[in-house]
Amino acid sequence: MKGDTVKAADKQYLAPIYNRFDAVLDHGKGATCYDMDGKEYIDFTAGIGVNSLGFCDDGWVKAVTEQLSKLQHTSNLYYTQPDTQVGQILCQRSGMEKVFFANSGAEANEGAIKVARKYGVDRYEGRRNKIITLVNSFHGRTITTLTATGQEGFHKNFGPFPQGFDYAIAGDMEDLKNKADDATVAVMAEMIQGEGGVVPLQESYVKELASFCKERDILLIVDEVQTGIGRTGKLFSYEYFGIQPDIVTLAKGLGGGLPIGAVLLGGKVADTLHYSDHGSTFGGNPVACAGAVEILKRIDEAFLDEVRQKGIYITDRVRKMPCVTGVTGRGLMLGVSLKEGLTSGQIVKEALEAGLMLLTAKAKVRMLPPLTISDEEINKGLDILEKVLSAHNQ
Numbered sequence: 001m002k003g004d005t006v007k008a009a010d011k012q013y014l015a016p017i018y019n020r021f022d023a024v025l026d027h028g029k030g031a032t033c034y035d036m037d038g039k040e041y042i043d044f045t046a047g048i049g050v051n052s053l054g055f056c057d058d059g060w061v062k063a064v065t066e067q068l069s070k071l072q073h074t075s076n077l078y079y080t081q082p083d084t085q086v087g088q089i090l091c092q093r094s095g096m097e098k099v100f101f102a103n104s105g106a107e108a109n110e111g112a113i114k115v116a117r118k119y120g121v122d123r124y125e126g127r128r129n130k131i132i133t134l135v136n137s138f139h140g141r142t143i144t145t146l147t148a149t150g151q152e153g154f155h156k157n158f159g160p161f162p163q164g165f166d167y168a169i170a171g172d173m174e175d176l177k178n179k180a181d182d183a184t185v186a187v188m189a190e191m192i193q194g195e196g197g198v199v200p201l202q203e204s205y206v207k208e209l210a211s212f213c214k215e216r217d218i219l220l221i222v223d224e225v226q227t228g229i230g231r232t233g234k235l236f237s238y239e240y241f242g243i244q245p246d247i248v249t250l251a252k253g254l255g256g257g258l259p260i261g262a263v264l265l266g267g268k269v270a271d272t273l274h275y276s277d278h279g280s281t282f283g284g285n286p287v288a289c290a291g292a293v294e295i296l297k298r299i300d301e302a303f304l305d306e307v308r309q310k311g312i313y314i315t316d317r318v319r320k321m322p323c324v325t326g327v328t329g330r331g332l333m334l335g336v337s338l339k340e341g342l343t344s345g346q347i348v349k350e351a352l353e354a355g356l357m358l359l360t361a362k363a364k365v366r367m368l369p370p371l372t373i374s375d376e377e378i379n380k381g382l383d384i385l386e387k388v389l390s391a392h393n394q
């Protein structure tokens, strides 16, 4: 098998920080890809919510390669067009006022944390510096975003960790009110906890949280790294609740496969960071931004409506499958609960063998297909899943 030499080299030279699935992927188009030995897979992962338009979308490839052959990078000491275009579109479509760019979700969240702390210095002479996140959240793997991540398992081995974080039970407004004090500068939350198991926040909770933060001048940071850029059927998942966050972080789906992160700043914090307060060598890279412009142009209302329709269709079909006890999530961010005794890891492994790429999120099977996945690919993938699940139905 051609892939075997790659697997051997990976094992020999790459630090074993990933538990890789048994496939050496080689090329793809849309939501279909192939390994080095020509085996076909239907992709329900989009590279963990990254490939918004699937593999090698024509328009995206064109936008990226045109920019690539013009100017691949220049430092942030100069103006370029692509990052300003992304900034303009993001502001116009989010109701936010300013943007700065990073290269990943963790970095975007680090940036958001810096903005919140600086706000505490500007407005409250540093008396406010505490950030509350939610239990079971995921915000990244840098030292500070690990600390922000509300899961005990991430708070070991890499200490000392920074101070100034506390954790409130998701969905429990009383717990949050008890933890918010005179030192609290911000609350950071995902509207649907992704890595935590595709766990949506309740609408009433989100609304109460937003008005509580507003009353107390506590900044509301919404981590849209996984939920953003059309993934849930709205450009930003917070739009479902009619709220306006103070800070929004983006990454995964924004670049369509190239590394990019962004921090959107609302009115309160638009003027918080100044020259020399922050920066990034690669942040706002022209090639990544050219891809992002294409993605944002494509994701219009009709596109988002299709994402919602596909999500409903998949949910309806999966709910009726054997061994399935429930489906959570929205749009094309879905979590499938399995009957007792079945692990998500086992189903995902068997599905891959049968030609369907899936993810896990804790005990659930997680689906994050490309937003452009065709009906044919959806049905092909669901047929495979149904077959895999049926084998466990006794």
Ligand SMILES: *Cc1c(COP(=O)(O)O)cnc(C)c1O
Pocket (backbone or CB within 6 Å): 103, 104, 105, 106, 107, 109, 138, 139, 140, 141, 190, 194, 195, 223, 224, 225, 226, 227, 251, 252
């Ligand atoms: C993936 C993810 C991150 C981290 O993004 P990286 O690009 O891996 O650093 C942060 N927050 C959420 C909600 C995520 O899903």
